[in-house]
Amino acid sequence: MPENESVPVPAPAADRDPRLLTADATGHPAAAGASRAAAGGSPGAGSVSVLEVKSLRKEFGDLVAVDDATFSIEPGRSLAIVGESGSGKTTIARMLVGLERATRGTITACGRDRSRPARSARDRRRRGREIQIVFQDPYTSLDPRQTAERAVDEILRLHHGWEADRRQARIEQLIELVGLDSRQARALPRALSGGQRQRVAIARALAAEPQILILDESVAALDVSIQAQVLNLLADIRDETTVSYILISHDLAVVRQLTDDAIVMHRGKLVERGLTAQVLDDPQHPYTQRLRASVPRPGWKPTRRQLVPAGPADPEDQAEQKGEPVD
Amino acid sequence: MSTDPLLSVSDLTVLLPVEGEQRAVLRDVSLDIRAGEAVGLVGESGSGKSMTARAIDRLLPKGAQVHGQIRLRDSDVMTLAGSQLRSYRNQVAMIFQDPRAHVNPVRRIGDFMTEALRTNLGVSPADAAHRAADMLAQVGIEDARRRLHQYPHELSGGMLQRVMIAAALLTEPALLLADEPTTALDVTTQAEVMAIMDELRHQYGLAMLFITHDLELAAAICDRTIVMYAGQVVEVRRSELLHSDPLHPYTAALAAARPDIGSKAARLQAIPGRPLSAFEAPAHECAFAPRCPYAQDACRDGVPPLIDLDGGLSRCLRVGELRGQLEAAHA
Numbered sequence A: 001m002p003e004n005e006s007v008p009v010p011a012p013a014a015d016r017d018p019r020l021l022t023a024d025a026t027g028h029p030a031a032a033g034a035s036r037a038a039a040g041g042s043p044g045a046g047s048v049s050v051l052e053v054k055s056l057r058k059e060f061g062d063l064v065a066v067d068d069a070t071f072s073i074e075p076g077r078s079l080a081i082v083g084e085s086g087s088g089k090t091t092i093a094r095m096l097v098g099l100e101r102a103t104r105g106t107i108t109a110c111g112r113d114r115s116r117p118a119r120s121a122r123d124r125r126r127r128g129r130e131i132q133i134v135f136q137d138p139y140t141s142l143d144p145r146q147t148a149e150r151a152v153d154e155i156l157r158l159h160h161g162w163e164a165d166r167r168q169a170r171i172e173q174l175i176e177l178v179g180l181d182s183r184q185a186r187a188l189p190r191a192l193s194g195g196q197r198q199r200v201a202i203a204r205a206l207a208a209e210p211q212i213l214i215l216d217e218s219v220a221a222l223d224v225s226i227q228a229q230v231l232n233l234l235a236d237i238r239d240e241t242t243v244s245y246i247l248i249s250h251d252l253a254v255v256r257q258l259t260d261d262a263i264v265m266h267r268g269k270l271v272e273r274g275l276t277a278q279v280l281d282d283p284q285h286p287y288t289q290r291l292r293a294s295v296p297r298p299g300w301k302p303t304r305r306q307l308v309p310a311g312p313a314d315p316e317d318q319a320e321q322k323g324e325p326v327d
Numbered sequence B: 001m002s003t004d005p006l007l008s009v010s011d012l013t014v015l016l017p018v019e020g021e022q023r024a025v026l027r028d029v030s031l032d033i034r035a036g037e038a039v040g041l042v043g044e045s046g047s048g049k050s051m052t053a054r055a056i057d058r059l060l061p062k063g064a065q066v067h068g069q070i071r072l073r074d075s076d077v078m079t080l081a082g083s084q085l086r087s088y089r090n091q092v093a094m095i096f097q098d099p100r101a102h103v104n105p106v107r108r109i110g111d112f113m114t115e116a117l118r119t120n121l122g123v124s125p126a127d128a129a130h131r132a133a134d135m136l137a138q139v140g141i142e143d144a145r146r147r148l149h150q151y152p153h154e155l156s157g158g159m160l161q162r163v164m165i166a167a168a169l170l171t172e173p174a175l176l177l178a179d180e181p182t183t184a185l186d187v188t189t190q191a192e193v194m195a196i197m198d199e200l201r202h203q204y205g206l207a208m209l210f211i212t213h214d215l216e217l218a219a220a221i222c223d224r225t226i227v228m229y230a231g232q233v234v235e236v237r238r239s240e241l242l243h244s245d246p247l248h249p250y251t252a253a254l255a256a257a258r259p260d261i262g263s264k265a266a267r268l269q270a271i272p273g274r275p276l277s278a279f280e281a282p283a284h285e286c287a288f289a290p291r292c293p294y295a296q297d298a299c300r301d302g303v304p305p306l307i308d309l310d311g312g313l314s315r316c317l318r319v320g321e322l323r324g325q326l327e328a329a330h331a
Helices: A014-020 A028-038 A089-097 A121-130 A150-161 A164-177 A194-207 A224-240 A250-256 A276-281 A288-292 A317-324 B049-056 B082-091 B109-120 B125-138 B142-150 B157-170 B187-204 B217-220 B247-256 B327-330
Strands: A051-060 A063-073 A079-082 A104-109 A131-134 A213-216 A243-250 A261-266 A269-277 B007-018 B021-033 B040-042 B065-072 B094-095 B175-179 B207-212 B224-229 B232-238 B307-309 B312-314
Touching: A051 A089, A051 A288, A051 B157, A063 A089, A063 A104, A063 A261, A063 B065, A079 A089, A079 A250, A089 A104, A089 A131, A089 A213, A104 A250, A104 B224, A121 A131, A121 A250, A131 A194, A150 A164, A150 A194, A164 A194, A164 A224, A194 A213, A194 A224, A224 A250, A224 B247, A243 A250, A243 B094, A250 A276, A261 A276, A261 A288, A269 A276, A269 A288, A317 B175, B007 B049, B021 B040, B021 B049, B021 B065, B021 B232, B040 B049, B040 B217, B049 B065, B049 B175, B049 B207, B094 B157, B109 B125, B109 B157, B125 B142, B125 B157, B157 B187, B175 B187, B187 B217, B207 B217, B217 B224, B217 B247, B224 B247, B232 B247
Parallel strands: A079 A243, A079 A261, A131 A213, A213 A243, B040 B207, B040 B224, B094 B175, B175 B207
Antiparallel strands: A051 A063, A051 A104, A261 A269, B007 B021, B007 B065, B224 B232, B232 B312, B307 B312
16 A cells, blocks of 8 residues: 555645655654754753664564654653554554564664664663663553562662662662552552552662653553643653653643653654654644644534545545454 | 423432442432533543443443432433333443443444344334444445444444444434543544534434543533542533633642643642542542642531532532632643
């Protein structure tokens, strides 16, 4: 299916060049540079990216889940990967942490290649200190027989080999950092609420002291009032550590709140990139525009897809109408 | 405003047996839905919003203890049984969050869609299939005839939810109970499904109770919105005033806690603590008081009544003096 042609890329205005991606986009460093400049140039020139992803591709049989994705994260910045089901965003996360192997392309984290599987347990542990992930579902991502404290302790022992006293001190710090009390720290997951479990998962991921923390829809399943608490917590942690977040989300308001830069994925392709504020306030790609227009707000009137400028040529429509499950 | 309600729920209290004891999940819930009106029912986990819909559709689990009254026009819903109950469910149709959990995976779409028509309303199979195909076209599904012969697994989530809507509309109901019908869908699909529901609702003069955790979505598509907390109704408000002029501190707090797509907040105004279920909340005082920045001693002296103000209702003793400040404090 000619997917390239079916999602038309409008002629970019001159000052927008770096944001829109053409099919053969190779100007990623330029794009990142432009974002930095626009953001007021936070990292100094010549700073090394904490993550560099180049021409990443993943095929599952005939399906191209991720098609030529290139992006990077500069130290101290956080990146959103925005997209809906089937966009390839979760597949990217799985490749970053080594749960899937890339068909093509390279992933470099903290200056080291991780496109190929780790060769030793030691190598795997080192990778664990580079990138950690917190999954969406706080109900299935923890060991049901392990208290919050033990879950964190396991990671400390594995990664740092510290003595019991030092580990205990760090456990207390981490538990406090994520806003749990000592009773909750000694509770099994089944005695904790969804928000509390997600805090345990975050504490556990942070125990490895990763450079990058991937949040794969990590706040999506939480109640609004709890989601706000966890988002504030994540902002605090970023202020207190050097961790960079990769937030994988379909929730544009959450993306705005937590990230500096954003890339938009649609059907495996990266269709737009830029500063999060720019991408959301003034989306350039028709798909991003449609995504933005679909967010309910006061005075919002939902429209059938045909009526939206993106047009009926959307491959998702075709896939749906052919009866292919798109999610 | 003076027209008689289509559906009226009064003082509905529901207790469910949990670990050997009866626990309250709904407390004195009263609400009215007028013909053709869209009413939002918003709340967090444990607020009782889904339980309210289930009670209305008589789908409560066995052992549930129910007090209060539910009336559809002149009939007492609580006493319906057998064919009367089936006929009631044709008039009050329900759509669920996860269509896959509510459709038999080994039956074809057509069999599922036409079942009520054939078995309850005596429509011939050919006519039923014709009507089903027609309705599929109306919810934007092409090639409807072929769809009728397909199985649920052959359809995407968004498409299957459209099938559920079409099936619900086939029996020409007067009221649609929609329990988070778009929560499991992508945002662009949600917009499309909401558009379809909105169009058809107007076309058929259908009333809707739209249950969601999403205050913005409810405000955008419903005429009035009811906010629930800990098994109680805490606010009823015209939707367009819900964000600009809320009457209950919980509604204001809920709106303020959501990040804003248009700007990054230095800090989100999180509500301390967590949402409570009816049985966990204090039974003889304001259920929101422990988390409420405006709570005073009087708030703990008893459950506040629903107070009438400016065409809305608020279960807050301080509603009069707080009016206007709630929005300002969280804008």
